[in-house]
Amino acid sequence: MDSSSAAMDALLKQFERLQRPIDLVQTLHESQVKEVPARYILPSNRRPSRPLQVQQALPVIDLAGLEDIDQRFKTVRQLAQASQEWGFFQIINHGIPLSLLESVKRVSQDFFDLPLEEKRKQCPVRPGTNMLEGYGRFFDISDDTVLDWVDALVHYIFPQWAKAVEHWPKTPSTYRETYEKYGEEVMGLIEKLLGLLSEGLGLDPNYIQILNKEPLVELRINYYPPCPQPDMVNGLKPHSDPNMLTVLLDDGVEGLQVRKDEDWLTVPPVPGALIINIGDMLQIISNGKYKSAEHRAVVNTNQNRMSIVMFLSPQDDVLIDAAPELIDEGHPSLYKAVKAGVYGTVYMSKDLRGKGAVNDLLIE
Ligand SMILES: O=C(O)CCC(=O)C(=O)O
Numbered sequence: 001m002d003s004s005s006a007a008m009d010a011l012l013k014q015f016e017r018l019q020r021p022i023d024l025v026q027t028l029h030e031s032q033v034k035e036v037p038a039r040y041i042l043p044s045n046r047r048p049s050r051p052l053q054v055q056q057a058l059p060v061i062d063l064a065g066l067e068d069i070d071q072r073f074k075t076v077r078q079l080a081q082a083s084q085e086w087g088f089f090q091i092i093n094h095g096i097p098l099s100l101l102e103s104v105k106r107v108s109q110d111f112f113d114l115p116l117e118e119k120r121k122q123c124p125v126r127p128g129t130n131m132l133e134g135y136g137r138f139f140d141i142s143d144d145t146v147l148d149w150v151d152a153l154v155h156y157i158f159p160q161w162a163k164a165v166e167h168w169p170k171t172p173s174t175y176r177e178t179y180e181k182y183g184e185e186v187m188g189l190i191e192k193l194l195g196l197l198s199e200g201l202g203l204d205p206n207y208i209q210i211l212n213k214e215p216l217v218e219l220r221i222n223y224y225p226p227c228p229q230p231d232m233v234n235g236l237k238p239h240s241d242p243n244m245l246t247v248l249l250d251d252g253v254e255g256l257q258v259r260k261d262e263d264w265l266t267v268p269p270v271p272g273a274l275i276i277n278i279g280d281m282l283q284i285i286s287n288g289k290y291k292s293a294e295h296r297a298v299v300n301t302n303q304n305r306m307s308i309v310m311f312l313s314p315q316d317d318v319l320i321d322a323a324p325e326l327i328d329e330g331h332p333s334l335y336k337a338v339k340a341g342v343y344g345t346v347y348m349s350k351d352l353r354g355k356g357a358v359n360d361l362l363i364e
């Protein structure tokens, strides 16, 4: 793997490229382009096939009643099974008030509804703590990179030293307080889930949580406007998430697809649910038992879609390695150990590439 300083240089080069005046996709949509510009068009063998694949529901797991020991045991089993077979699941009765989820969606939409220059002024793209932050396009690595049909707003939510609230949107005026509140709720939920997921591996319930002491939490709001030729583009290229655990809130519009074996399955939105996925780091810690599923976003001709995604990662100097309890003669370590910060920076310095980043760590 590249050294992290080479990856950091690549990230800064990307930052320079992002200064070039290329229309964002929301602008392309608003100017009613009839054809997608060349830089977004995928080679024919990489285009998402149409119509959208048959829907097969992701596991929907109910988090109610965990005080009851039998119920808790059942939930642990369901979560472990979903993490092994899918790496993706939806949760209901997660404890986050539905009214807060609605507010989060509203303030996010209100920000994207601002004029382009206003969004740029409030949140210019900039090198942040260990990734590029702000409003704009990302993953523009070289002139050969096919761009995704998405604009995004990216900023840290936790911890205090990384989050730089002064760079969060000022408009709407309730944006900051809404995301502060949502961030706290998501942290509580993640703590609960990591305990259950540790138990599902037969580990001490605090095992994963200890690695996540004062974690980094990053927000990415993906905004996918309608596209005149949705079959030729990706909303977001196939990838697995690099971090530990991801919490995704959708706006009820279809577009997320998860790879199961050779099929791409469309995730049907479930009102009030949150979508959870296992990231590469948890795949490594569980020595491959939990899967970081490959997923992508597709777009459509007539509807905006928004996904609000929180990525939880351990601090940069935490070593990501298989839990010793999961290693024995029959189950040797599958992945080389890596510092969380190095893995994250290397991942962000390249284009999205399926499960390429975690596969690079496989021990031969
Ligand atoms: O828009 C979606 O549903 C997928 C978003 C996603 O995978 C990401 O931001 O990493």
Ligand SMILES: [Fe+2]
Pocket (backbone or CB within 6 Å): 239, 240, 241, 295
């Ligand atoms: Fe993702």
